[in-house]
Amino acid sequence: MPILVDLFRFCEEARAQDGECLVRDLPRLLAETADPSAPVRWQAAGRVEAVAGLYDDQGAPRRRRALYLAAQVQLGRDCDRCGQPMEVPMDVRARLEVFDTEAEADEAAMAAADDEFDPIVGSRKFDLLAQVEEELLLELPAGVMHEVCPQPARDALTGTAIASIATEPVAADGSGLREAPAAEGRTTRPFAQLDALLKAGATAAGRKSRK
Numbered sequence: 777m778p779i780l781v782d783l784f785r786f787c788e789e790a791r792a793q794d795g796e797c798l799v800r801d802l803p804r805l806l807a808e809t810a811d812p813s814a815p816v817r818w819q820a821a822g823r824v825e826a827v828a829g830l831y832d833d834q835g836a837p838r839r840r841r842a843l844y845l846a847a848q849v850q851l852g853r854d855c856d857r858c859g860q861p862m863e864v865p866m867d868v869r870a871r872l873e874v875f876d877t878e879a880e881a882d883e884a885a886m887a888a889a890d891d892e893f894d895p896i897v898g899s900r901k902f903d904l905l906a907q908v909e910e911e912l913l914l915e916l917p918a919g920v921m922h923e924v925c926p927q928p929a930r931d932a933l934t935g936t937a938i939a940s941i942a943t944e945p946v947a948a949d950g951s952g953l954r955e956a957p958a959a960e961g962r963t964t965r966p967f968a969q970l971d972a973l974l975k976a977g978a979t980a981a982g983r984k985s986r987k
């Protein structure tokens with residue numbers, strides 16, 4: 777069930793839209809996860825913004841359409857160590873610059889000074905939800921593990937529990953283990969606020985790097 781918008785007008789009229797779906801509604805994400813029923817919350821906002829340092833022939837700041845997206849999900853994955861299910865909190869944000877054609881997007885990407893520039897090609901029937909899915913897929917962790925697995929793996933021969941593998945960070949100089957930070961994976965990060973992303977605007981702080 778796509779969420780279709782005229783992306784050019786969405787940006788030019790500074791529209792905003794948000795919604796919630798389930799992981800099972802996003803087929804490419806579904807293929808990567810163990811829990812189809814997890815809810816995915818998303819927010820989108822359009823803007824037209826001046827591009828820092830770029831001017832047109834008349835000396836006016838060059839302006840570009842930008843699409844801001846954010847999405848949050850507690851993604852169900854299987855732990856790589858014990859194989860049991862776990863939840864991976866995802867909280868992704870993106871600022872995408874919207875171009876009319878692939879050629880224009882490519883040209884702008886080549887002229888961009890940094891590698892955090894994310895061009896997309898807009899359309900009159902642009903699927904916001906497919907782009908949300910794309911952003912989640914880009915941020916998907918390659919592998920996940922419990923900090924402490926609920927049931928330690930058992931030695932196949934003796935049946936005795938094997939101690940959990942230490943995951944505390946080792947100091948860079950090799951001087952040994954430091955005290956592990958108190959952070960745990962599930963509830964420490966609040967949901968992204970799209971407002972904060974919008975306030976960050978075109979500044980470097982508001983961008984995310986794309987690997």
Ligand SMILES: [Zn+2]
Pocket residue numbers: 855856857858859860921922924925926
């Ligand atoms: Zn585990």
